[in-house]
Amino acid sequence: MEQKYEAVIGLEIHAELQTRSKMFCACPADYAHAESPNTHICPICTGQPGTLPVVNRAALEQGIQVALALHCTIPPLNIFARKNYYYPDLPKGYQISQYEMPLAVNGWVEVPVGKEGTLQRIRIRRVHLEEDTAKLFHQGDRSLIDFNRAGVPLLEIVSEPDMHSVDAVLAYAMHIRNVLRYLGVNSGDMQKGVLRFEANISVRPAGSQELRTRTEIKNLNSFRALTRATAYEIRRQIAIYESGGQVLQETLGWDEEHEVTLSQRSKEHAHDYRYFPEPDLPPLQIEAAWVEALRAALPELPEARRQRFIEAYGLPVAEARILTAEKSLADYFEAVLPQTQASPREVSSWMIGEFLRHLNERQIEVEAVPFPPQALAELLNLVAQRTITMATAKEVLREMFESGAMPQVIVEARGLAQIADEATLMPLIEQVLQENPQVVESYLNGKESVFQWLMGQVARATRGKADPQLTRQLLQSRLDALRRSRL
Ligand code: ADP
Ligand code: MG
Numbered sequence: 001m002e003q004k005y006e007a008v009i010g011l012e013i014h015a016e017l018q019t020r021s022k023m024f025c026a027c028p029a030d031y032a033h034a035e036s037p038n039t040h041i042c043p044i045c046t047g048q049p050g051t052l053p054v055v056n057r058a059a060l061e062q063g064i065q066v067a068l069a070l071h072c073t074i075p076p077l078n079i080f081a082r083k084n085y086y087y088p089d090l091p092k093g094y095q096i097s098q099y100e101m102p103l104a105v106n107g108w109v110e111v112p113v114g115k116e117g118t119l120q121r122i123r124i125r126r127v128h129l130e131e132d133t134a135k136l137f138h139q140g141d142r143s144l145i146d147f148n149r150a151g152v153p154l155l156e157i158v159s160e161p162d163m164h165s166v167d168a169v170l171a172y173a174m175h176i177r178n179v180l181r182y183l184g185v186n187s188g189d190m191q192k193g194v195l196r197f198e199a200n201i202s203v204r205p206a207g208s209q210e211l212r213t214r215t216e217i218k219n220l221n222s223f224r225a226l227t228r229a230t231a232y233e234i235r236r237q238i239a240i241y242e243s244g245g246q247v248l249q250e251t252l253g254w255d256e257e258h259e260v261t262l263s264q265r266s267k268e269h270a271h272d273y274r275y276f277p278e279p280d281l282p283p284l285q286i287e288a289a290w291v292e293a294l295r296a297a298l299p300e301l302p303e304a305r306r307q308r309f310i311e312a313y314g315l316p317v318a319e320a321r322i323l324t325a326e327k328s329l330a331d332y333f334e335a336v337l338p339q340t341q342a343s344p345r346e347v348s349s350w351m352i353g354e355f356l357r358h359l360n361e362r363q364i365e366v367e368a369v370p371f372p373p374q375a376l377a378e379l380l381n382l383v384a385q386r387t388i389t390m391a392t393a394k395e396v397l398r399e400m401f402e403s404g405a406m407p408q409v410i411v412e413a414r415g416l417a418q419i420a421d422e423a424t425l426m427p428l429i430e431q432v433l434q435e436n437p438q439v440v441e442s443y444l445n446g447k448e449s450v451f452q453w454l455m456g457q458v459a460r461a462t463r464g465k466a467d468p469q470l471t472r473q474l475l476q477s478r479l480d481a482l483r484r485s486r487l
């Protein structure tokens with residue numbers, strides 16, 4: 001049924017900026033580490049009469065850098081606007097935001113969508129600066145309020161309605177998070193609420209170009225909530241059209257527990273907010289030279305890093321893409337490289353194979369890996385030096401994830417060192433041959449394929465520690481000798 005319809009999705013992303021002070025006052029912006037509620041506050045961010053806001057230059061710089069990374073144009077004139085509404089977490093009774101003259105417009109990104117990773121271009125409509133609200137805590141029949149977050153710089157990134165699948169939404173959201181992290185302006189820690197999504201969704205008959213009535217799902221604070229809510233809402237709207245109904249333009253919330261979208265209110269319109277230019281702040285003139293200086297100071301971004309990984313390390317495109325999709329993973333990879341004898345391709349395949357498998361299994365991020373890059377480097381050195389086998393290395397890595405211990409320590413404590421001396425291996429090989437006379441017989445009669453099976457028996461007898469190269473050599477010479485003695 002879904003092929004009859006096409007989903008149309010635009011995202012609004014709110015990202016707190018990691019500046020030292022708040023957007024319009026000198027209070028510290030890092031509310032997560034405040035000693036107690038309502039300590040990072042002053043007359044400006046609590047909206048006392050007679051105070052005046054001052055624009056935070058660092059927030060502007062970070063915002064411009066994000067906009068440049070998203071290929072936006074920075075108009076020379078930038079105007080703050082008052083967005084008027086009442087809510088207890090909004091001390092002034094209005095939010096200073098931007099409306100008609102935002103910080104940046106007309107950008108785009110290209111993101112790999114779905115399993116095939118087909119690159120898809122998604123246009124960015126605008127990027128603007130505003131301030132975060134205070135935090136409300138509801139306790140039984142009373143509510144508490146903490147103003148430490150009020151006035152923290154918030155960057156809003158608004159896409160065009162260019163996404164047509166949940167996969168595209170996820171790829172776009174992950175890309176934006178990654179860019180923010182590469183720029184060091186946002187930690188991307190969604191559990192702490194520093195990055196929040198709103199999805200605008202409509203569905204239309206496949207092949208049509210019209211923009212139908214949309215709904216907006218507020219406050220999606222994880223990729224899981226974003227994708228589940230989007231998928232649910234697409235299905236809900238299709239079902240409405242299928243039964244001959246009409247989708248209402250409204251604002252929805254996502255009920256995490258029951259996995260349904262719920263109506264919060266009918267959609268508010270721009271005119272409800274009575275936007276007007278903020279009289280307490282002068283229009284900002286953004287000089288081209290300043291923008292160019294900020295552009296020149298941009299750090300390496302995901303696309304460039306991916307390209308460098310391909311060219312400098314000879315990695316396949318798919319591997320380079322996986323490694324650079326998360327800054328922390330790419331950093332880890334590049335921290336391992338100079339400390340190991342293993343080649344970049346070997347390190348890459350270990351990281352994409354075993355390393356990522358453990359992260360997925362344990363549901364942890366790179367930051368939570370309990371051992372430093374040096375430990376992985378040394379593990380690969382043990383393999384390169386043939387101190388341990390590949391099979392053992394996988395075993396050791398598992399233990400490193402469990403205990404965080406260094407590989408040499410694990411190898412020694414558990415006696416995992418590779419058996420690579422003839423004196424130890426030869427008797428084991430003799431034993432395997434003696435215990436399997438029929439197999440040896442069939443080998444001598446020309447069934448060479450059983451050689452591998454015999455190798456496996458030796459590996460088993462040593463619990464994977466036998467050096468495969470030496471084992472092969474010794475086994476071969478032993479069988480050759482038997483064959484000769486038959487002639
Ligand atoms: P508002 O400011 O009222 O939220 P905007 O026109 O600025 O509305 O759009 C907000 C978001 O909604 C943008 O990301 C835009 O791409 C998206 N959007 C607009 N129209 C549609 C539609 N018909 N279907 C899906 N998304 C839409
Ligand atoms: Mg909106």
Ligand code: ZN
Pocket residue numbers: 022025026027040041042043044045046151
């Ligand atoms: Zn303040």
